[in-house]
Amino acid sequence: MTRLVYIEDAVAAHPRAQRILAHFAKATRVHCSRYSEVFNPRAQNFRLQKSDPALLLARKLNKLVLPAPTGYAIGGLNNYYFSHMLNCVYDCRYCFLQGMFRSAHYVVFVNYEDFAQAIDGVLAQHRDEDCWFFSGHDCDSLAYDPLTGFAQWALECFAARPRAQLEFRTKSTQIRSLLARPALNNVVVAFSFTPQSVHAALENKVPGIDKRIAAMLQLAHAGWRIGLRFDPLIYSEGYAVDYGQLFERVFSDLPVSSVHSVSFGAFRLPRDSFKTLVNLYPGEPLLAGPLNTDAAMVGYRDNLETELLEFCRARLSDYVGDNKLYPCQP
Numbered sequence: 001m002t003r004l005v006y007i008e009d010a011v012a013a014h015p016r017a018q019r020i021l022a023h024f025a026k027a028t029r030v031h032c033s034r035y036s037e038v039f040n041p042r043a044q045n046f047r048l049q050k051s052d053p054a055l056l057l058a059r060k061l062n063k064l065v066l067p068a069p070t071g072y073a074i075g076g077l078n079n080y081y082f083s084h085m086l087n088c089v090y091d092c093r094y095c096f097l098q099g100m101f102r103s104a105h106y107v108v109f110v111n112y113e114d115f116a117q118a119i120d121g122v123l124a125q126h127r128d129e130d131c132w133f134f135s136g137h138d139c140d141s142l143a144y145d146p147l148t149g150f151a152q153w154a155l156e157c158f159a160a161r162p163r164a165q166l167e168f169r170t171k172s173t174q175i176r177s178l179l180a181r182p183a184l185n186n187v188v189v190a191f192s193f194t195p196q197s198v199h200a201a202l203e204n205k206v207p208g209i210d211k212r213i214a215a216m217l218q219l220a221h222a223g224w225r226i227g228l229r230f231d232p233l234i235y236s237e238g239y240a241v242d243y244g245q246l247f248e249r250v251f252s253d254l255p256v257s258s259v260h261s262v263s264f265g266a267f268r269l270p271r272d273s274f275k276t277l278v279n280l281y282p283g284e285p286l287l288a289g290p291l292n293t294d295a296a297m298v299g300y301r302d303n304l305e306t307e308l309l310e311f312c313r314a315r316l317s318d319y320v321g322d323n324k325l326y327p328c329q330p
């Protein structure tokens with residue numbers, strides 16, 4: 001339960017901030033002029049904060065929509081991302097956010113309407129072309145949705161902008177806002193999965209695989225386009241059995257016609273982020289695995305990475321064909 005909420009003065013009276021605050025009647029409230037005063041200072045203890053994160057309600061002022069990183073594309077030419085939230089309610093040991101942000105506190109930017117304006121600006125730059133907007137780069141798109149109301153806003157926003165394609169990316173089962181309305185053709189709900197052994201060892205607080213599959217099937221049956229994200233792929237000696245079982249479990253009841261895209265990529269982190277993780281979790285076996293730690297992008301040693309990727313590509317192709325497969329690494 002969040003015990004401390006920081007509120008930027010500029011959003012204190014914002015109706016969305018007020019609605020979120022109503023969920024935290026007993027929390028201590030602290031006003032500040034900019035969330036970055038709390039979020040950005042050096043020498044914060046990410047691990048300690050992760051066990052009791054504060055919530056920061058803020059306004060996103062600039063860089064509201066940014067070009068998506070290489071490897072994000074799922075068939076589109078123009079790829080962007082935007083973040084209504086920084087950080088995640090879950091705690092995956094491989095998560096790159098731990099190496100990216102100095103703080104584990106949750107930031108929610110409540111000025112969603114300014115994101116819509118920025119999206120319109122991008123669409124105007126690409127007249128007559130579709131543009132993709134990814135909403136799960138700096139957070140899980142839906143995990144905090146009962147508090148943020150992000151999905152309902154985003155669905156209204158994208159329903160009015162058919163040239164804009166939206167990806168929600170999630171490990172959650174928070175799909176109520178989606179089920180409450182007819183499916184949209186320009187929205188993909190992408191679920192991320194790892195095998196049971198990886199989930200149990202590395203995905204703290206993440207809903208179980210069967211619960212996520214059940215949520216995914218509900219959406220598929222309601223007509224929503226489904227994405228599957230197997231990223232990161234985690235190597236182990238038994239990876240072939242583990243991933244084989246996972247794919248069988250995920251695809252067994254899912255109509256292929258509902259699947260928009262399947263992307264996959266081996267575990268990798270920029271070297272600085274990797275070092276940050278090692279400092280945070282020095283005993284973590286994942287970080288002591290068969291990795292090439294000298295490279296600018298730390299990942300599995302070449303032969304293992306290729307073996308893992310090729311195995312998963314072949315198996316996934318058996319389920320959905322090659323034309324829906326997107327490797328995350330360029």
Ligand code: SF4
Nearest residue numbers: 088090091092095139
């Ligand atoms: S669900 Fe995604 S964003 Fe959240 S902790 Fe796990 S990897 Fe990070």
